[in-house]
Every structure is written in C-alpha cells, then in structure tokens.
Amino acid sequence: MPAALQSRLNVILLIVALAGLISGLGLMLAGRSQLAAVAWTAGVVPVLVALVVEIVRSLAKGEVGLDIVAALSMSAALFFGETLAASVVAVMYSGGTFLESFAEGRARREMRHLLARVPRTATRHRNGKLDEVPLNEVAPGDLLLIRQGDVAPADGVVEGDRAILDQSALTGESMPVRLARGQEVMSGSTNAGEAFDLRVTRPAAESTYAGIVRLVEAAQASKAPMSRLADRYSLMFLLVTVVLASSAWWLTGDPIRAVAVLVVATPCPLILAVPVALVAGLSRAAQLGVLIKGARPLEALAGIRTLILDKTGTLTDGRPRIVSIEPLSGLRQDEVLLLAASLEQASKHPMARAIVTSARERGTTLHIPTQVVEIAGEGLEGTVDGRRVVIGGASFVAGRIAATTPERTILEADAALVAVAVDGQLAAHIVMADTLRAGTPLLLKDLRRLGLSRIMLATGDRRSVADAIVSGLELDAVHAEMTPEQKVQLVLTERESHAPVMMVGDGVNDAPALAAADVGVAMGARGAAASAEAADVVLLVDHLDRLLPGIEIAQGARRIALQSVVVGIGLSIAGMLAAAFGYLTPVQGALLQEAIDVAVILNALRALRIRPQALPQSDDSIAR
The missing domain is CATH 3.40.50.1000 (HAD superfamily/HAD-like)
Structure with missing residues (x-):
C-alpha cells in the first residue's frame, strides 16, 4: 500500500477508535450500558480488521510481530463481552501505528523528488529558430542551446569554441572544467560559463544522468528493510503471553482471567513508547540541522x-578558495586582492565569485570596476581606481600584457593558478584550491x-x-x-x-x-x-x-527506546501474573496498562532533551 494512503488509513483508524471509546463512555455515564457496548465494539472492529490484514501480510513475508498479541487481546475481549477493555486496546494500538507513520511522513515531506534536477525540456535549434521541446523529443544529432546555469539534458559534444562546466555533482571534480570544441559533455553538468551549443550524441533516456537515476532506483529496491525495534522481542513476548493466558484459563476454568492476561499483555508500551522515543529523537536532531x-x-x-x-x-x-597570493612586483598581498576582487565583481565565473568572497571575508572594501571586458572562459580586464587590471589564466594575462607565459602554470593536487597583471606588468599569482x-x-x-x-x-x-x-x-x-x-x-x-x-x-x-x-x-x-x-x-x-550530534541523538533515542521496552515488558509481565491469579479484571488490566503506557511514554519523551557532547558552539542559536 502506498505510504500516503497508509498514513491516511492510520489517521482514520485512530479517529474511529477514539470516537468509539469516548461515545461509549458517555453512553455508560448516561446509563445506556448496552448502547455503550455497541459503541465500543464499533470503534474496535475497523481497527481489528485492519490489524488482521496487516498480520496476514506480515506472515506471508515470514515476519512475526507484536501485532498478533494486540489482535488476540481485542478479539478475546470482544468475544467474552469485555468491550471497554477492547476499546482501550484499540485506541492504544491505532495511536502507536499513527505515530510510526507520522514520523516517516513528516520527514519525507521535506524532501524534493529524485528527478527535480532533471530538465523537463530542452532549447533546440531548428530552421534558424530556437524551440522549447520536451526532453523525450531530443534525438542524437540535435543541436541544443545550453544557457548559463542550465543543466545539460543529454550527453553530447561542445559545438562552439569552448564551454565551462561544473561537473562536481557527477565526477567529484570541484573546479569547473573548460571544454574545447568537440569535447564530450556529460548530462547533469551545469553550465558555469557563457551559453554554448551542444550536439547531442545519445538520447536523454540513455544519458549519464539517467543511468545514475536507474542505479539509485535499483539500489533502493534491493535494500533490505529493517524490522521494527519492538518486533525483535515479539516471539518471546508472544510465547509468554499465550502460555500465561492458557494456563490461567486451564487451571481456573475462568476465560475472563485469560482475557485479563491478554489485555494486560497488549504491547502498548512497545507500540507507543518506541515510536515516541524515536520521533522525539527525530525532532531533536532536526533542531540541530x-x-x-x-x-x-x-x-x-x-x-x-x-x-x-x-x-x-x-x-x-566543494568550492575553490584562495590558498595563497604570491606577489611578483612591488604590490602587497592585500593590494593584489583588492584590485583583483574589485575587477572580479563584474564576472559570474566560479573562480571570480570565490575571489570576491575571500576579499569580503577579510574585510576588504571593494571598488567599482569600469571599462570591463570579459573573454568567456579566459579572463577579464578593466580599470580599478585608475589602474588597468587584467586577471585570468596565465596565458591569457601574458597575451594581454605582451609578455611571455610564466613557467608556473601547472600546480599539484586540486589547485588552479590565477594570474593578475596591473598597469601592463605581471603583478601576482593567486593559487586556488578546494580545501579540506x-x-x-x-x-x-x-x-x-x-x-x-x-x-x-x-x-x-x-x-x-x-x-x-x-x-x-x-x-x-x-x-x-x-x-x-x-x-x-x-x-x-x-x-x-x-x-x-x-x-x-x-x-x-x-x-x-x-x-x-x-x-x-x-x-x-x-x-x-x-x-x-x-x-x-x-x-x-x-x-x-x-x-556527530546526529549520531549521538540516534544512539540516545535508541537507548531510551530500549529502556522503555525493558521497563514496559517487565511491568506488563508483572501485571499478567496478577491477572492470571485473579487480582485484576480485564478493565482493571486495561487501566493498569494505561498507567504503564504513561510511565514509559514519559520516559520516551526524554529523547527531546538529549544534548549531544559534540554540539558545536555555533549551534546554540539553532538549538534554542
């Protein structure tokens, strides 16, 4: 069943169970006991039917859960006329399943769809015009216009003089790459430079990005589902419950004692407290980002x-930063940065944005450049505070100032070299890299x-x-x-x-x-x-x-959930023994179970107050 439909069903079942319990209590207070029993039964039956369907599905997959105990207690209570006890159990069970679905649904709604990044259309050259066409109409040989900021919708080759692409999302290469005419472009790459033409070589359905999407779908389909934490104790608890209930009935001949045992045994502490602790952990983690x-x-x-x-x-x-500034003339580092960053304000290139950001982070007050001329993918020149500044690749700058290309043009690791010339003289090298x-x-x-x-x-x-x-x-x-x-x-x-x-x-x-x-x-x-x-x-x-805080919160929430499991099972077994010896009626057992529920839920809510040791000081405002 789809997650959204299951979530709505859980809400409906909880409302029905609550309505049955409340209306039945009202009728009982009004002296209409028979109608009260009908109201309680009406609230229990839909929950019980849904529960039985879920049990059959689980058994078909070879899974045994605590749901069986809840089904036994509701069925036995209805059969022997203990409708109030059955209604209480139904409310507790439906409340637990609602909390579980709510936890996953709330988180999933925050996510964008897998294909949100995939372009739905492409801009295609046809008969001297540009047409916006659906992606499935793009065929090998088509010529597409890839504008600045666009994501390449299909694999192809550069048709223009050059293209500057951000391929970090695909290859892990943090620096933008410059591709010449005829070089291959992978779909999913982002155009970080001026617009260029792309000659399609493969249909979008066979592209690099589409292949990655198929890998994601296959990996998710093959991922084995986890069992619920509470279900790991189900077989043992189910065995203990059946043995105690059967023994109480067989030894005393009183079926109501068996019903009382089953009602007390209803695993509400596990069905409720575990999801409460985990949902509290989810909320606490979300507060910390x-x-x-x-x-x-x-x-x-x-x-x-x-x-x-x-x-x-x-x-x-994941983005270039200034590693060092190496002056080659009489200018100081701060003067080089001021002139370079002031001019780079006129460019949208990732390197330019990184230089401007670095200057502003250092408190540099930038000037407004004038007479700016940019050669896409190469560099730019202009006037800053009366001085002629050229910035870009070493060969570009050397060509602009009629000088020889410096020897230092290739750097180790993931670094790039930006040359700066001032008033016709090579002034500095700015070394940039993606840093740890x-x-x-x-x-x-x-x-x-x-x-x-x-x-x-x-x-x-x-x-x-x-x-x-x-x-x-x-x-x-x-x-x-x-x-x-x-x-x-x-x-x-x-x-x-x-x-x-x-x-x-x-x-x-x-x-x-x-x-x-x-x-x-x-x-x-x-x-x-x-x-x-x-x-x-x-x-x-x-x-x-x-x-760090994410892992600590997860560990803390799971620890608290386990505490609730142990305490809840311990108290439930003690109550089951009391019921087996005739000290508790089914309704009293249901009330005792309510008290146990409150105790373990209050314990589970401690997960909201988990404060990780690894909480960064900068997180204080987020935590508040």
Missing part, C-alpha cells in the same frame, strides 16, 4: 560501524569515539588529488577515480564484512551509493536533489560536523 527520514533510519544510524566519505563538498568545501573542511581531523577522532571503527574515502576525483587532500588524516582506506557503480560495489562489500555502513556524499554520482548503504547521508544545503532524495539522512546545514 540533521533531518532523519523516519524512525528506522534513526535506529540504523545508532548502530553504524563503518563510514564511507565522498570528497568534494563533503570532506572538502576545518576541523576534519578532530571530527574523525570524535566519530571513532562514537563507535565507528572503520572510516574511508571514496571519490571520483584523481588519485593525486585524493592523496593530497587526505594527507595526515587517520583513514582506513582511500579509493579514488571511482564510478557510481564502483561506489555502490564498495558499499555492498563493506556491508558484508563490516556492516552496518554509512555513506556520506553530496553529488549526483553519490546517490546510488547513498541508496545502497544502511544509512545514506546527503549534504543537503548545496548538494544535488538526487542525493538528498536517495539518502536516509540530510544535513540541512552545510557542515559535516553535524554528523
């Missing part, structure tokens, strides 16, 4: 032992403290880049130049030998691995919609350190 998509992912998060990290946008910031997130070494130590025994990197980037980024980090393995299929295989291999596994990523290429992992975590602030949809957990704030 960690969106967990339901109770089952929260349970899984509490038991993670292996962590696989993507690089770009996850272990690193601050505090990463300490983060990895804290993750191990929380029980993660194996941490590794998996990236589509080059081996030299991966090794340079993780130098000095305590990682168990580094996997580079990986395709989406290889990342999925790594997750499956690690799960078999070191289960359970958590995968963290933010790109489209990470989505299949996120879907295959026991817990997939997406960087939701800037990550791709595909990864956010495929993941079980989304970090709403773009900081990897949110993993």
Whole structure:
C-alpha cells in the first residue's frame, strides 16, 4: 500500500477508535450500558480488521510481530463481552501505528523528488529558430542551446569554441572544467560559463544522468528493510503471553482471567513508547540541522560501524578558495586582492565569485570596476581606481600584457593558478584550491569515539588529488577515480564484512551509493536533489560536523527506546501474573496498562532533551 494512503488509513483508524471509546463512555455515564457496548465494539472492529490484514501480510513475508498479541487481546475481549477493555486496546494500538507513520511522513515531506534536477525540456535549434521541446523529443544529432546555469539534458559534444562546466555533482571534480570544441559533455553538468551549443550524441533516456537515476532506483529496491525495534522481542513476548493466558484459563476454568492476561499483555508500551522515543529523537536532531527520514533510519544510524566519505563538498568545501597570493612586483598581498576582487565583481565565473568572497571575508572594501571586458572562459580586464587590471589564466594575462607565459602554470593536487597583471606588468599569482573542511581531523577522532571503527574515502576525483587532500588524516582506506557503480560495489562489500555502513556524499554520482548503504547521508544545503532524495539522512546545514550530534541523538533515542521496552515488558509481565491469579479484571488490566503506557511514554519523551557532547558552539542559536 502506498505510504500516503497508509498514513491516511492510520489517521482514520485512530479517529474511529477514539470516537468509539469516548461515545461509549458517555453512553455508560448516561446509563445506556448496552448502547455503550455497541459503541465500543464499533470503534474496535475497523481497527481489528485492519490489524488482521496487516498480520496476514506480515506472515506471508515470514515476519512475526507484536501485532498478533494486540489482535488476540481485542478479539478475546470482544468475544467474552469485555468491550471497554477492547476499546482501550484499540485506541492504544491505532495511536502507536499513527505515530510510526507520522514520523516517516513528516520527514519525507521535506524532501524534493529524485528527478527535480532533471530538465523537463530542452532549447533546440531548428530552421534558424530556437524551440522549447520536451526532453523525450531530443534525438542524437540535435543541436541544443545550453544557457548559463542550465543543466545539460543529454550527453553530447561542445559545438562552439569552448564551454565551462561544473561537473562536481557527477565526477567529484570541484573546479569547473573548460571544454574545447568537440569535447564530450556529460548530462547533469551545469553550465558555469557563457551559453554554448551542444550536439547531442545519445538520447536523454540513455544519458549519464539517467543511468545514475536507474542505479539509485535499483539500489533502493534491493535494500533490505529493517524490522521494527519492538518486533525483535515479539516471539518471546508472544510465547509468554499465550502460555500465561492458557494456563490461567486451564487451571481456573475462568476465560475472563485469560482475557485479563491478554489485555494486560497488549504491547502498548512497545507500540507507543518506541515510536515516541524515536520521533522525539527525530525532532531533536532536526533542531540541530540533521533531518532523519523516519524512525528506522534513526535506529540504523545508532548502530553504524563503518563510514564511507565522498570528497568534494563533503570532506572538502566543494568550492575553490584562495590558498595563497604570491606577489611578483612591488604590490602587497592585500593590494593584489583588492584590485583583483574589485575587477572580479563584474564576472559570474566560479573562480571570480570565490575571489570576491575571500576579499569580503577579510574585510576588504571593494571598488567599482569600469571599462570591463570579459573573454568567456579566459579572463577579464578593466580599470580599478585608475589602474588597468587584467586577471585570468596565465596565458591569457601574458597575451594581454605582451609578455611571455610564466613557467608556473601547472600546480599539484586540486589547485588552479590565477594570474593578475596591473598597469601592463605581471603583478601576482593567486593559487586556488578546494580545501579540506576545518576541523576534519578532530571530527574523525570524535566519530571513532562514537563507535565507528572503520572510516574511508571514496571519490571520483584523481588519485593525486585524493592523496593530497587526505594527507595526515587517520583513514582506513582511500579509493579514488571511482564510478557510481564502483561506489555502490564498495558499499555492498563493506556491508558484508563490516556492516552496518554509512555513506556520506553530496553529488549526483553519490546517490546510488547513498541508496545502497544502511544509512545514506546527503549534504543537503548545496548538494544535488538526487542525493538528498536517495539518502536516509540530510544535513540541512552545510557542515559535516553535524554528523556527530546526529549520531549521538540516534544512539540516545535508541537507548531510551530500549529502556522503555525493558521497563514496559517487565511491568506488563508483572501485571499478567496478577491477572492470571485473579487480582485484576480485564478493565482493571486495561487501566493498569494505561498507567504503564504513561510511565514509559514519559520516559520516551526524554529523547527531546538529549544534548549531544559534540554540539558545536555555533549551534546554540539553532538549538534554542
């Protein structure tokens, strides 16, 4: 049954059960006992029917849950005329299932659809005009216009002079790439430069991005579902319940004692307290910028032992930053930055935005550039405060000032060189790179403290880049130049030998691995919609350190849920023994069960007050 339909059914059943209980109590107070029994029965029967259907489905899949105990208690109470007790059980059961569906539904509504990033139409050249056509009409050989900011809807080759593309969501390469005429463009890449023409080589349905979407769907379909925490105790509890109820009836000859045992045995503490604790954990985590998509992912998060990290946008910031400024003339570093950033205000290039951002972060007051001329993908020149400034690639700047190209044009690791000339003279080199997130070494130590025994990197980037980024980090393995299929295989291999596994990523290429992992975590602030949809957990704030409070809250909520299970079962067994010896009637048993429910639910609500040790100081405002 679809999740939305199941959720609506749970709401209806809870309303029906509550209406039956309340109206029956009103009729009983009015002296209409027979009508009260009818009202209670009317509230119980729909819940019981839905419960029996669910039990049959579970048994068909080889699953045995605590639902059987609830069905036995309601059926026995109705059969022997204890309709009030049956009504109380129905309300408790329907309330528990409502809470479970509410937990997952509330989280899922926050997510965008997997295909939100996929273009629905394409701009195609035809007979000297541009037409907006549905994506399924795009065929190999078609010429498409890819405007600035557009996502390439199909695989193809660059038809114009050049194209500047952001492929980070697909390959993990954080720096924009420049492609010349005839070079291949992968669908899902974002145009980070001026508009260009793309000659389609494959239909959209066979494109790189479509293949990744199919991988996500396959991984989600093959992912084994988790059992509910409470159901893990079901067989033992069911056996104890049946033995006590049967023994009480057989030894005394009084079937009402068996009914009383079944009513007290109704696993409401488990059906209610466990989802309450987990929903409270979900709410607490959301306050800290960690969106967990339901109770089952929260349970899984509490038991993670292996962590696989993507690089770009996850272990690193995912955007270029200034690593160093190397003056080559008499200018100081701050003067170079002032002139370069002032001119770069006129460009939309990612490098330009990074330089401007860096200058503003350092408190630099920028000037307004004039007479700006930009050569897309090459660089730009203009006047800043009366000085002629040229900025761009080393060859471009050298050509503009009639100088030889400097020897230093290729850098190690994931770095790029930006040349700056002032008044016809090469003034400085600005070295830019995608840098490791601050505090990463300490983060990895804290993750191990929380029980993660194996941490590794998996990236589509080059081996030299991966090794340079993780130098000095305590990682168990580094996997580079990986395709989406290889990342999925790594997750499956690690799960078999070191289960359970958590995968963290933010790109489209990470989505299949996120879907295959026991817990997939997406960087939701800037990550791709595909990864956010495929993941079980989304970090709403773009900081990897949110993993720490997320895991601590999951562990705390699960611990509190287990406490509720143990205490609830213990109290229920004590009540069952009292009922078996005739000290409790079915109604008294139902009231006792209510008291047990209140006790374990209050305990479960402690999950709302979990305060992780790893809560960053910057989170205080979020927590409030």
